[in-house]
Amino acid sequence: MKIMSNNENISFWQRFLKSMTKANELGREEDVMLDHDYDGIKELDNVLPPWWIWGFYITIAISIFYYVAIHILGWYGQEDEYQAELKAHEAKVAKYKADHPELFKTENLIAYADAANIEKGKELFTTKTCTACHLTDGGGSIGPNMTDDYWILGGGFQNVFNTITKGGRPGKGMVAWESTITQKERRQLASYILTLRGTTPASPKAPEGDLWEGVKEPVGSAVESVEEVANDLKDGVEKIVKEVEEEVKKDAKKVEKIAKEVKEVKKKIHK
Numbered sequence: 085m086k087i088m089s090n091n092e093n094i095s096f097w098q099r100f101l102k103s104m105t106k107a108n109e110l111g112r113e114e115d116v117m118l119d120h121d122y123d124g125i126k127e128l129d130n131v132l133p134p135w136w137i138w139g140f141y142i143t144i145a146i147s148i149f150y151y152v153a154i155h156i157l158g159w160y161g162q163e164d165e166y167q168a169e170l171k172a173h174e175a176k177v178a179k180y181k182a183d184h185p186e187l188f189k190t191e192n193l194i195a196y197a198d199a200a201n202i203e204k205g206k207e208l209f210t211t212k213t214c215t216a217c218h219l220t221d222g223g224g225s226i227g228p229n230m231t232d233d234y235w236i237l238g239g240g241f242q243n244v245f246n247t248i249t250k251g252g253r254p255g256k257g258m259v260a261w262e263s264t265i266t267q268k269e270r271r272q273l274a275s276y277i278l279t280l281r282g283t284t285p286a287s288p289k290a291p292e293g294d295l296w297e298g299v300k301e302p303v304g305s306a307v308e309s310v311e312e313v314a315n316d317l318k319d320g321v322e323k324i325v326k327e328v329e330e331e332v333k334k335d336a337k338k339v340e341k342i343a344k345e346v347k348e349v350k351k352k353i354h355k
């Protein structure tokens with residue numbers, strides 16, 4: 085589109101650009117030159133371009149809009165957005181748990197039957213200070229005898245696992261180990277404790293609790309919970325990191341050795 089004005093043949097677009105920049109015509113520099121002279125660098129007295137000023141006003145308007153919308157009217161907020169996202173993810177987790185109950189319910193865990201896990205349980209029984217109250221042979225002192233068929237809090241894997249996890253009756257001294265011993269380790273401990281049945285400790289404490297006849301429980305290590313898998317992965321990664329660190333250390337030593345040799349050779353050359 086061409087618009088004629090002042091006998092000048094300039095387009096609407098060109099006029100628009102001109103009004104947005106208010107730039108002085110080329111060749112008029114002399115008229116608008118300021119008498120500043122910074123080491124030969126001179127300054128023209130141009131006005132701020134209207135497009136820039138408009139941009140500035142628009143950002144001010146936008147900031148006022150957001151201030152009112154977020155802080156006064158509460159239409160929107162990062163906190164709300166975060167909470168909404170959190171809720172959406174929690175719902176997903178809940179759904180996953182509901183869809184895969186076998187992965188999250190400890191009721192599905194059974195005792196380990198393999199020697200390695202039982203051996204680990206035995207080791208944990210000492211390192212986790214269980215022996216302080218139950219004695220190394222499980223004969224009992226502050227805690228009850230765990231070699232007989234009597235159990236205060238119920239025998240069998242599920243009950244024993246649950247006691248270790250949640251603790252005994254309040255005030256009796258058996259605390260909950262849920263937060264300090266991993267699920268896998270609690271499972272190893274419970275599996276080991278069950279193997280003490282029928283052994284003869286040095287000075288067995290008299291039976292406490294009820295006779296546990298129970299049902300014959302399945303054993304084995306087929307069932308793995310998410311928590312166990314996660315722990316195994318973590319252990320694996322930690323092992324790899326350690327190995328890499330060792331390798332790096334070894335390499336660093338080699339480099340040091342070579343550097344020394346180079347120094348010595350240099351010395352010889354200088355002689």
Ligand code: HEC
Pocket residue numbers: 209212213214215216217218226227228230234235236237238239244247248252253254256257258259261273277292293
């Ligand atoms: C501070 C002493 C103390 C320590 C340490 C301790 N226990 Fe106990 N434990 C007890 C007492 C006391 C009871 C009986 C709880 C009750 O009567 O409610 C008990 C009960 C138990 C029972 C159930 C016995 C039954 O008859 O029902 C198991 C299983 C058990 N402890 C395992 C462990 C394991 C595994 C550890 C180590 C991680 C441990 N305990 C550490 C004092 C202790």
